Amino acid sequence: MAYPCFRTTLNLLLFLVLTLSVFAQTPNVNVTLGSHLIASDSSVPWKSPSGDFAFGFHKINGQKLFLLGIWFDGIPEKTLVWYANGDHLAPEGSKVELTLDGSFRLTSPQGEEIWKPRSSVDGVAYAALLNNGNFILTDNSSKSLWESFKDPRDTMLPTQILEVDGKLSSRLQESNYSKGRFLLRLQPNDGSIVLKTIALPTDYEYGTYFTRNTSDEASPNSSGYQLVLDKSGHLNVLLDSRSVVNLTMGREFPAGDYFYRATLDADGLFTLYGHPRAQINGRWGQTWFTIWSVPDDICSDSKGDLGLGPCGYNSYCSLGTNRRPLCECLPGFSLSDTNNKFGGCQQNSLPNCREGKSKPEDLYAIQEVPNTFWPTSSNYEQLPSLNEDECRQLCLSDCNCVVAVIKEGFCWKKKLPLSNGRKDYNTFGKALVKVSNSAVSSDEPSRPKSDTGNKNQTTSVLAGAILLEWFRNMPITAKVDVYSYGVMLLEIICCRKCLDMENENEEEIILADWAYDCYKRRKLGKLVETDEEAKNDMKKLERLVMVSIWCMQEDPSLRPSMWTVTQMLEGIIQVSAPPCPSPFSSIS
Numbered sequence: 001m002a003y004p005c006f007r008t009t010l011n012l013l014l015f016l017v018l019t020l021s022v023f024a025q026t027p028n029v030n031v032t033l034g035s036h037l038i039a040s041d042s043s044v045p046w047k048s049p050s051g052d053f054a055f056g057f058h059k060i061n062g063q064k065l066f067l068l069g070i071w072f073d074g075i076p077e078k079t080l081v082w083y084a085n086g087d088h089l090a091p092e093g094s095k096v097e098l099t100l101d102g103s104f105r106l107t108s109p110q111g112e113e114i115w116k117p118r119s120s121v122d123g124v125a126y127a128a129l130l131n132n133g134n135f136i137l138t139d140n141s142s143k144s145l146w147e148s149f150k151d152p153r154d155t156m157l158p159t160q161i162l163e164v165d166g167k168l169s170s171r172l173q174e175s176n177y178s179k180g181r182f183l184l185r186l187q188p189n190d191g192s193i194v195l196k197t198i199a200l201p202t203d204y205e206y207g208t209y210f211t212r213n214t215s216d217e218a219s220p221n222s223s224g225y226q227l228v229l230d231k232s233g234h235l236n237v238l239l240d241s242r243s244v245v246n247l248t249m250g251r252e253f254p255a256g257d258y259f260y261r262a263t264l265d266a267d268g269l270f271t272l273y274g275h276p277r278a279q280i281n282g283r284w285g286q287t288w289f290t291i292w293s294v295p296d297d298i299c300s301d302s303k304g305d306l307g308l309g310p311c312g313y314n315s316y317c318s319l320g321t322n323r324r325p326l327c328e329c330l331p332g333f334s335l336s337d338t339n340n341k342f343g344g345c346q347q348n349s350l351p352n353c354r355e356g357k358s359k360p361e362d363l364y365a366i367q368e369v370p371n372t373f374w375p376t377s378s379n380y381e382q383l384p385s386l387n388e389d390e391c392r393q394l395c396l397s398d399c400n401c402v403v404a405v406i407k408e409g410f411c412w413k414k415k416l417p418l419s420n421g422r423k424d425y426n427t428f429g430k431a432l433v434k435v436s437n438s439a440v441s442s443d444e445p446s447r448p449k450s451d452t453g454n455k456n457q458t459t460s461v462l463a464g465a466i467l468l469e470w471f472r473n474m475p476i477t478a479k480v481d482v483y484s485y486g487v488m489l490l491e492i493i494c495c496r497k498c499l500d501m502e503n504e505n506e507e508e509i510i511l512a513d514w515a516y517d518c519y520k521r522r523k524l525g526k527l528v529e530t531d532e533e534a535k536n537d538m539k540k541l542e543r544l545v546m547v548s549i550w551c552m553q554e555d556p557s558l559r560p561s562m563w564t565v566t567q568m569l570e571g572i573i574q575v576s577a578p579p580c581p582s583p584f585s586s587i588s
Contacts, residue, residue: 031127036097039066039090046129047073052259053133057090058083060175065089067177068096068106068115070133070148072259075275076284081133081155081261082148084115086177098127104137104146117146133157154180156262162227164188168264172200173340181308181342182268190215191224191237193247195270195295197307207304209268210295214245233260233274233291248272251292260291267325267342268302268310269293290322298325299422305376309420312336312344316372316421316431321577326539330403330418331367332435344417347402349436360396362437369431370571373405374418381413392432404432482559486551490515493544494527512552512581519545519578543569549578 037043037056045056054073057066058080068090069083084106093109102124105116117137125140134157136147149160154170156162165188170180181197183205195210214224214237222241229235235247251272258274265271271293276286295301299317302309311317311327313336320326329335329345337343383394391411395401403414407429490511518526524541547568553559558579560568567573 031098031129033098033100033102033124033126035127036095039068039092039094045073046127048129048131048133050074050131052131053081053129054078055129055135057094057096060089060177064092066092066094070129070135072133072275074277075259077275077287079261079288080177081157082135082153083177086153086171087179088114089177090114098124098137118151121146132159134160153177154264156227156229158229158231158233158260160229162186164191164225166227168270170264170268171266173342174266176266176340180266182264182266184264184270186224186227186237189223191239193224193227193237195264195268197268197302197304197309199307206307207302209298209302209304210270212247212294214239229260229262229272233258233272235262235272235292248292253291268298269295269324293323296323298323300424302420302422303376304420305378307419308342308344311342311421313417313419314345314347314421315418316369316374316423318423319574328539330369330431331433332402347416364396364434365437366392366396366432367435369433371423371425371427371429372421372431373407373424373427373429374403374414374421376420377418378415379412380415381411383411383413385409386411388430388432395432395434402434404434406430406432482551482562482565483556485562485565486548486559487511489544490548490552493541493548512549515545516549516578516581519549543571543575546575546578549581550575552581553579554582 031046037045039057041059043057045054047054052072052074053070055070056068058069058071058078059066066089067080067083068085069080071078071080090106091108094106094114095109096104096106098104102122103116104121104124104127106114108114121137123139124137124145127135127137129135134147134149137145139145149157150163152160152162152166152168154168156168162168164186166186168184170182172178172180179200181200183196183198185194185196186192187194191214193210193212193214194208196208197206198204199206215222222239222243224237224239224245226238227235228238233248233253237245237247239245254274257277259277260272260274262270262272272291273288274291275288276284297319298310299319302317309317310325314333315327315329317325317327325342327341332349333345333347335341335343336346380400383391386394386406386409388406391404391406394411395404395413398413401413402416403418405412405414407427494511494515515527518524519542524538524545527545528541547565550558550560550568551565564573568575
């Protein structure tokens, strides 16, 4: 049973709160008729009274292109929370203005309209950026004609409300603000929160990869009608039955004063973030950190047979730090767009069935990808009672076969393109990928060769493998030796010579802390500035560094066993994000 009076009362209270907030801020933040901003490096944005938020032009990646947006302005990261023209960036010299006749629009230097509010807005008396980050256009009676909170992009801020059938849309990429492949919606029929993929460039919605039923068990017919992020950072769904469903229930929130935002990220996760409002001892000790996110496993939860999936076609997905999807191309494939790791992969060369009388083995090789499957992608053949060697040979001799999967005694030949690929360590099997021998043999010469001055310098990847064999036969419970392994591996990665014994402990701590700082700041390239091979495989480098940091934990109980190290380096065990190796020491 619905409670219309409750809805009306609550909405009236929310309107009064907003109206009082506007009146309270009017003397300081009014953007009056005739006001404008010009897109340039020296453009000064309009700010909220608190200085926490700014509205204006945000420059994109050093280009002379700008987003009209709202961002956090009181912290080092000027994090965007709303943007007007993600699909049509504004060139330098563009202008946003509140005209004398009461309209609000963004135009190019030539006067072409780039953006204006979706709803028809006439008779604007002034604009204001409120302390909660909401930018509003109002009439002479302070009635809101349009507000950014009711026209969201990928982010919700505290006190922002998402109504029934309202939605958030992800960005295409972290640095590309065009509409992306994921959306969050508050369903109109039952008030459930759903995450879906969409068929770009249309708005057609594919299958759901996450849903949260918000119905009230005491009132089964009750449904959710508003999603709200409150000031404490909790995400709540308000129900007709006057109940509240807390989506973040049970999650520990940081003590102290924090900024919060809930963002549908470019990789498809809906994430609640926190950030300290103030410095501690004159320093920003923490950047944005994850408090809560859904789904738990986007790789496995994306089950539809349409669309790209989390990682795009001809790729496969595994979970990394904070359950983020890591995307890899199949052997013989490369990224369709080198700037988009989630955009799928394309085949480097097509099988040639007209190679004379050569044996398949002379033309092609099979490369294995363990525990990797595409359960929703179509097969063109399903062959029972075959072993791996038989499946391998059948794919080699079949011109149409590029990928076969051997699992549970069956050999499946897969149709291309493949979608929704994922690593599944709970299922025994593997993918067999056919690649040309010429492509395999061409890999080696393309690697940079060491000159005579570097003949004794082993690359970090090879050295890691050598050290692994050295330690492999040690007792699986040995942890003191694990520390030594981590030290040597990290020194080789950083191309450092052996340290003097008398300075060993101090130098090791500094090296570990420096490596951890580079890892946290996503600047691993600083560790291998002279190693081009390592730079060409940053994912492997990251895994090596993460393993070495785990090995060098100051607390011995946190160090893994050598058996676990071997499993992590070989990709059998997922490497989780390591903590600071020496939490009680610091480097300047």
